[in-house]
Amino acid sequence: MFAYLVRRVIGAVILLFIVTAVTFSIFFLVPKLGGATADDLASRYVGKSAGVEQIHNTAVKLGFTDPLYKQYGRFVKGLVVGADYDYGAGIERCPAPCFGYSFLTQQPVWPDLVSRIPVTASLAGGAAFIWLITGVGTGVISALRRGSVLDRSLMSVALAGVSLPIFFTGLLSLSIFSYGLGWTQQGGVNPLDETNPFWWAYDLLLPWVTLAFLYAAAYARLTRAGMLETLNEDYVRTARAKGLTERTVVIKHGLRSALTPILTIFGLDLGLLMGGAILTETTFSLPGIGQYAIIALRANDLPKVLGVTLVAAFFIVLANLVVDLLYAVVDPRVRIS
Amino acid sequence: MRWNRITTATAVSAAVALSLVACGGPKASSGGSGGGADATKAAYDAASGKIFNPSDKKGGTLRMAITEKWDSTDPGDTYYGLSWNLARNYVRPLMVFKSAPGAEGGKVVPDLAEAAGVPTDDAKTWTYKIRKGVKFEDGTEVTSKDVKYAVARSLDKNTLTQGPTYFNDFLLDVPKNYSVFKDPSMSQIAKAIETPDPNTIVFHLNKSFAGFDYFAQLPSTAPVPQAKDTGTKYQLHPISTGPYKFESNDPNKGFTLVRNDQYDPSTDPESGRKALPDKITVAYNVNGADIDNRLQAGDLDVDIAGTGVLAETQAKILANPDLKAHADNVLSTRLNFTVFNTQVKPLDNLDCRKAVLYAADHEGYQRAYGGPVGGDIATNLMPPSVAGAQKFDDYGFEQDKNGNVDKAKQSLEACGMPKGFSMNIAYRADRPKEKAVAESLQQSLSRVGIKLTPKPYPTGDYTKLYAGKPDYAKANGLGMIVYSWGADWPDGFGFLSQIVDSRVIRPAGGNTNLGVRIPEVDQLVDKALSTTDETARNQVWVDVDKKVMEQAAVLPGIWAKGLLYRPDTLANVFSNDGQNMYDYAGIGLAQK
Numbered sequence: 001m002f003a004y005l006v007r008r009v010i011g012a013v014i015l016l017f018i019v020t021a022v023t024f025s026i027f028f029l030v031p032k033l034g035g036a037t038a039d040d041l042a043s044r045y046v047g048k049s050a051g052v053e054q055i056h057n058t059a060v061k062l063g064f065t066d067p068l069y070k071q072y073g074r075f076v077k078g079l080v081v082g083a084d085y086d087y088g089a090g091i092e093r094c095p096a097p098c099f100g101y102s103f104l105t106q107q108p109v110w111p112d113l114v115s116r117i118p119v120t121a122s123l124a125g126g127a128a129f130i131w132l133i134t135g136v137g138t139g140v141i142s143a144l145r146r147g148s149v150l151d152r153s154l155m156s157v158a159l160a161g162v163s164l165p166i167f168f169t170g171l172l173s174l175s176i177f178s179y180g181l182g183w184t185q186q187g188g189v190n191p192l193d194e195t196n197p198f199w200w201a202y203d204l205l206l207p208w209v210t211l212a213f214l215y216a217a218a219y220a221r222l223t224r225a226g227m228l229e230t231l232n233e234d235y236v237r238t239a240r241a242k243g244l245t246e247r248t249v250v251i252k253h254g255l256r257s258a259l260t261p262i263l264t265i266f267g268l269d270l271g272l273l274m275g276g277a278i279l280t281e282t283t284f285s286l287p288g289i290g291q292y293a294i295i296a297l298r299a300n301d302l303p304k305v306l307g308v309t310l311v312a313a314f315f316i317v318l319a320n321l322v323v324d325l326l327y328a329v330v331d332p333r334v335r336i337s
Numbered sequence: 338m339r340w341n342r343i344t345t346a347t348a349v350s351a352a353v354a355l356s357l358v359a360c361g362g363p364k365a366s367s368g369g370s371g372g373g374a375d376a377t378k379a380a381y382d383a384a385s386g387k388i389f390n391p392s393d394k395k396g397g398t399l400r401m402a403i404t405e406k407w408d409s410t411d412p413g414d415t416y417y418g419l420s421w422n423l424a425r426n427y428v429r430p431l432m433v434f435k436s437a438p439g440a441e442g443g444k445v446v447p448d449l450a451e452a453a454g455v456p457t458d459d460a461k462t463w464t465y466k467i468r469k470g471v472k473f474e475d476g477t478e479v480t481s482k483d484v485k486y487a488v489a490r491s492l493d494k495n496t497l498t499q500g501p502t503y504f505n506d507f508l509l510d511v512p513k514n515y516s517v518f519k520d521p522s523m524s525q526i527a528k529a530i531e532t533p534d535p536n537t538i539v540f541h542l543n544k545s546f547a548g549f550d551y552f553a554q555l556p557s558t559a560p561v562p563q564a565k566d567t568g569t570k571y572q573l574h575p576i577s578t579g580p581y582k583f584e585s586n587d588p589n590k591g592f593t594l595v596r597n598d599q600y601d602p603s604t605d606p607e608s609g610r611k612a613l614p615d616k617i618t619v620a621y622n623v624n625g626a627d628i629d630n631r632l633q634a635g636d637l638d639v640d641i642a643g644t645g646v647l648a649e650t651q652a653k654i655l656a657n658p659d660l661k662a663h664a665d666n667v668l669s670t671r672l673n674f675t676v677f678n679t680q681v682k683p684l685d686n687l688d689c690r691k692a693v694l695y696a697a698d699h700e701g702y703q704r705a706y707g708g709p710v711g712g713d714i715a716t717n718l719m720p721p722s723v724a725g726a727q728k729f730d731d732y733g734f735e736q737d738k739n740g741n742v743d744k745a746k747q748s749l750e751a752c753g754m755p756k757g758f759s760m761n762i763a764y765r766a767d768r769p770k771e772k773a774v775a776e777s778l779q780q781s782l783s784r785v786g787i788k789l790t791p792k793p794y795p796t797g798d799y800t801k802l803y804a805g806k807p808d809y810a811k812a813n814g815l816g817m818i819v820y821s822w823g824a825d826w827p828d829g830f831g832f833l834s835q836i837v838d839s840r841v842i843r844p845a846g847g848n849t850n851l852g853v854r855i856p857e858v859d860q861l862v863d864k865a866l867s868t869t870d871e872t873a874r875n876q877v878w879v880d881v882d883k884k885v886m887e888q889a890a891v892l893p894g895i896w897a898k899g900l901l902y903r904p905d906t907l908a909n910v911f912s913n914d915g916q917n918m919y920d921y922a923g924i925g926l927a928q929k
Contacts, residue, residue, distance in 0.1 A: 036802065043801040043847055047408075047416050047499040049835075052845045054494040054502075057514060061495060088496035088518045088568025105406070105588040106569040112589050171626060179630040285623045287590050295406060295589065295622060300797065 008324075012317040017076070019313045020306055024072050027302050028064075038064035044300050045103040062103060075100060075306065099310070100303035109307040113289065117311070120288035123280060124273035126204055127211035128266070135216035136262065139223020140255060143231065154220065161217025170210045170283035177206055207284045211277060215269060219262060226258030233257070263323055271319025275312025379662040384903055384910045384919065386439035390927060392613065392908035397926035399614035401641040402623040402631070410586060411572035412556035413491035414500045418823065418916070419641050421556055425610065425922040426617065427594060428559030429578040431465050431484065431538075432550050434826075434915030436609035436922040442913020443724060443827050445550050446607045449479065449560065449578070453550050460545040460869050461509075465553065467536045472599040473562055474577040481532040483560030488540075489517040489526055491557035496568055501825065503552050509541040518568060545867035547874055551826050580605075580612035591620040613909060613925025626650075632902045633660065638926065639907070643918025644669075645899030651707065654900065663903045666710055669917035670722050670832060671823035671897040673706060673770075674715065675762070675778065677890055678852035680807065681816035684760070688752035690889035691732075693817070696745035698781035700738045702894040705773035712895030714738065718837070718882045720896040722914040724828045725875025731886050734893075745785040757786020763804040764819040766793035771819045774894065778817070789817065806846030818851045821897070827914050829865060829878025837885050838862045853890045 031041060042059035043050070050058075063071050077083065078098035085092045085101050085108070094101070099109035138158065142151045177183045184206045195203075230236060231254050239249045276290030285291075289308060296304030383389040401423075409415045412428045425433055433448035435441060447453060449471060454463040471479045491497060492505055493516040505511060508529035517523060523530075531539040540549065552558075565576050574583050580602075581594035594617040602612075619641060629650040631637035640646070645667075646654065654660040683689040699714045706712050716730035733741065749755055762778060764771035775791040782789055792815065794803040803809055804818045824832035835841055839854040858881055865877040885891060901919065903910055909925040912918060 039845065040798075040802055044797060045498065046494070047501065048847075048849070049416075049502045050494065050498065050847065051502065051505075052843060053513065054498070055845070055847070057495045058498060087570055088493065088516070089566055089570075090568070102588075105409075105572075107573075107588050115587075116589075174627070174630065179634045182634070282624055283627075285620075285627050287622065291622055292589065298405075 008321050012314075012321070015317060016310060016313050020075070020310060021072060023306055023309045024068070024075065024302075027300075027305065028068055028071070099307040102303055103301050104299050109303045112304075113292065113307050113311055116287060116289045116292050117274075119286055120274060120276055120281070120290065122200075122204060123207055123211065123277055123286060123288060124270060126201070126208040127215070127277075128270050128273070130208055130212035131214075131216040131219055132266065134212065135219025136223045136255075138216065138220035139225075140227055140250065142220065142224040143227030144250065146228065151224075155224070158217035158220045161213045161215075162221075164214075166210060166214055166279045167283050169213060170207070170280060173206055173210050174284070207280055207286060210284075211273075211280045219265070222262055222265065223255075223258060226261060227254055230254045230257040260327065263326055267319040267323030267326075268316070271316035272312075274315035274319070276308065379903075379905070381661050382665050383662075384901075385665045385667050385912055386914075388438050388909060388911045389903065390908040390910065392925050392928070393611070394908070394925065394928040395613050395615065396928055397614050398616040398618060399639065399924065399926060400618050400620075400637050401639040401921075402620040402628050402637055403641045404623060404625045404628065406589065406621045407592075407619075408499050409497075409572045410575060410583075410588075410592060411497065412559045412575055413487060413561065414497035414572065415556060416499055416501055418825075419643055419918065419921075422643070422916045422918065423617075423619070423641065423921045424556045424559070425579065425608070426581045426612070427575065427577045427579040427583065427597070428556055429471065429605070429608075430556055430558040431467075431553040432558075433554050433608050434913075435607070436611065436913075436920050438911035438913050438920075440722075440914050442609075442911075442915040442920060443722065444915070445554050445826075446609075448554075448605070448608050449484070449558070450553065454540075454553055456547065456549065456869055460547045460549070460867060461542045463540045463542070463549045463553075465538050465540075467538065468604050469536060470601060470604045471578060472601070473560070474582040474597050474599050476599050477562065479560045479578060480535040481538040482535070483562055484538050484558055485523060485530045485532050486517065486563045486566070487559055487561040488530060488557055489515075489520075489523050490561060490566060492526070493517055500557060501555065503555065504557065507542045507544065507546055507552070509543045521563070547865075547867060547869040547871075548828060548830050551828060551831060554826070580610060581617060584616075589621065591618065593618045608922070610922045611909060611925060613923075629902065632904050633663075635904050635906055638904055639919060639921070639924070640902070641921075643667075643899065643901065643916070646902055648707065650902075651710065651900050654902065655710065660902075663905070665901045665903055665912060665919075666898050667901055667912040667918060668713075668720065668722055669823060669897045669899060670720050670827045670914070671821060671917070672715055672718060672720060672832075673702075673712065673774075673821045673894040673897055674718070675774070675892040675894060676818045676820055676836075676851040676853065677892070678810055678816050678818060679854055679890070680811045680852070681760070681814055683752060683754055683758055684816045686752040687889060688748045689754060689758070692745045692748035692752065692754075692785065693782060693787065694732045694889050694892055695737075695741045695748055696782050696785045696787065697892055698739045698777055699734045699894075701777035701781055702774055705777050706770050706895055706897070710898065710900055711770075712897040715893035715896045717886050718891065718893055719829065719832055719878070720824075722827055722917065723824060723832050723878075724914075725872070725878060726829075727879045727882075729883065729886075731883075732889075740781050740784070742784050749785060749787075754786075757782075757788065759788045759790070760816040761792050761814045762789045762817040762819065763792045763794055763799075763810070763815045765796040765799050767796050771821075774819050778892075800849065800851070801847045805848040805851055807842060807844055807848070809846070810851070817892075820851055822849065823897075823917075827917075829875060829881065833878060833881055834862060837881060837890070853885060855884060855888050855890060858884050858888075 038059040039055050041064050043055045046055055046058050059065055082096040083094045083098045085094050094108055101108055138154050142154045145151045236253055239253050276293050278290035278293055281288045281290035293308040296308055377383055377389050408417045412424055429449045431450040432445045435444050435446045450465040451468050454465050456463055467481050488504055491500055510528045512525050529541055562576055573586050577597045580600045582597040584593040584595040586592035625647050628640050629646045654664050677684045677690050679685045703714050716734045719726035762775050764775045779789040804815055822836050835849045837853045837858050839859055842848050842850050861881045865874055868874040868877055906927055908927040910919055913920055
């Protein structure tokens, strides 16, 4: 088990470095292939009346005039041992992991990212809880009532959930419940440490439900399909024949077996969301990692782009690792060795 | 039967949902302003150049939001007009645009300075007296050295990269790559700025500049205590001299201002600042549709960008009398226009350029920006809100709103192109209005045989790498360039100098003058810079405007307007010529 964990961690670290190297290359090589010079890149990060000399000095300061491998090496060094930053009035130590300083705001990236993780975690966690309960529950009910009006209705709703984009359902729900009825907060978030938990959850209810609607639909369909398959298995018939209650048969024997693919998908989905639910955060003006990604991309702010990419990749890798470990718990046929 | 019931149920549910959406609108009732006995009834344009719901009542939290991030809250490193507008709440520059409605708000008045600057030496030297008794938020009294330091630090464009470069360009003998962090005694700029005593500051320029009071209103003249300067980190907590100070500031999320107890209104007799709210909150990166909806619902007070609501919101507002009564169509100091690049043939020929001016559909240009609400048809360059601007119409744009084909053809004959010519027209790809302009011109000019090929370019690099880079523009035949320009401040220099003076054109790109190269214009600009009498100076800028139009160097499109939404939560709200949006130093909240 320990050896397995170590192998997975080493693999994850290598993967994260590859991700950053690719991102670095895309950021610098693509404009270069288009004929852009270091000064051309730097001109994005200066004021509108900046002169030629100022642009060039900015290019030097941001390291654009160095070879790509040197720039990447500097970034990796910052991640591992930290870096120094000249903020004009002095030199500041940026401790490891140092993700660099924003090209535009000239503020360190890591504290920004860290401050946004709780918002994204709140959104992803709450929505995940709702979509798991409702999605799996809907799928179970549908499977047990296969072919009924209820089954067809639930699957139609599921189809709507999967088909409608989040910016549509989000804006529609805001229009109805926030701007129209005034029942919920209109965008933004109240941090948990600044408000009581009830109001924190209440204000996130609309983004949770909107996001969960999208995912619950897929989980309902997946659960229904899995349940239908397992409920037809011989061991389930045996369990019923032995006199077990229907509830025990469905949950302990049917659902448990159907959970494996759901677990896989859940891990991937949660990991992806932790890297930033971009559309949801933008629609509801939530200051999470997804919104940060949009800010970074719009501004071509490489340190922020790298930071978001690394954080997103980290959560996906972590989620996959946790899912793999959970297989052994859920499915007794699987042993980690 | 079962299917019909299901269908009906679904249809009813959908109808209920849609009706709830349609019913969504402003929570606050129409008409009433919630203010005192002298409250003005809500009406369209009630706050355009005049005060709606006048009030002196203090209190409340002014909630503001913006769709993007701030450029910088550091007064020495900011260039956004909205930032300069709001910064008057936490800093006091030497001079300031008066917080007053309409044209009065376009005047620059003394703020930290006791009086306007005194020019000597042919307007190459400017002297200001600093008011006594003005304090920083920590209780320390402001001296001239703090102002000198503030300007000095703003010269360091390698550290503070975003702000304007006027002081770099005009102060005497400023060393290249100057940094006050490497010259803490400021000895290297001793010739540029003197402080003979704690209440006097003297600026020495490398050339005459009669409008220096406009430089003195820049936030970079707001005093900064040297001991508390933290370079790029200063933006996290600029030390206040204004009626508010920073309570919190996150460069990615927003900031909160609270009252500065060291601000003494008796030292601020002329600026017109009201400081009515107890607190001001600004949230960044808020979804644009969210902002518009929250304004209408009364859950947000100001869209701080001040450029107007989204197009879809505009349509909704104009169609609803109640919503329209809460809207103000504010004229800005912005010209939406198309430049002719005289390096691209045949637009090096005056008559060919005139042909374009005559053939263009000016109403089409206006329609591209949303019709009359988007702006007025421009007949020359300077918008009416620029100090001293005069409107003239040499080409009959107002008479021939859809162009004059006959005159266009005559001009084409004169320039030797009777059958017309082909030309590329550049525009910014993510600006649907500019695309609409390109298409409108493509259509209208085709009537006389001028074939335009629209060429979209990304906004971020438009002036830096493409349309604004002379070599690229010439090599790619970008003869017409759709652009938009807002004045840094509403006088001739602030509006015209960056778009018509050929000497500001840089080969490396990043230009705002995208093709005007007229020697007589350059000479007139020099004359304006050295004319100290304001009336005479304004007339010289009018002459610049006339010369540019005489040479048909640009096709003016519209003088832009923005449709702002005014929630019932606001009091003492007005727009003026200085800010071209609501004035954030005078605005308050309706008190119940």
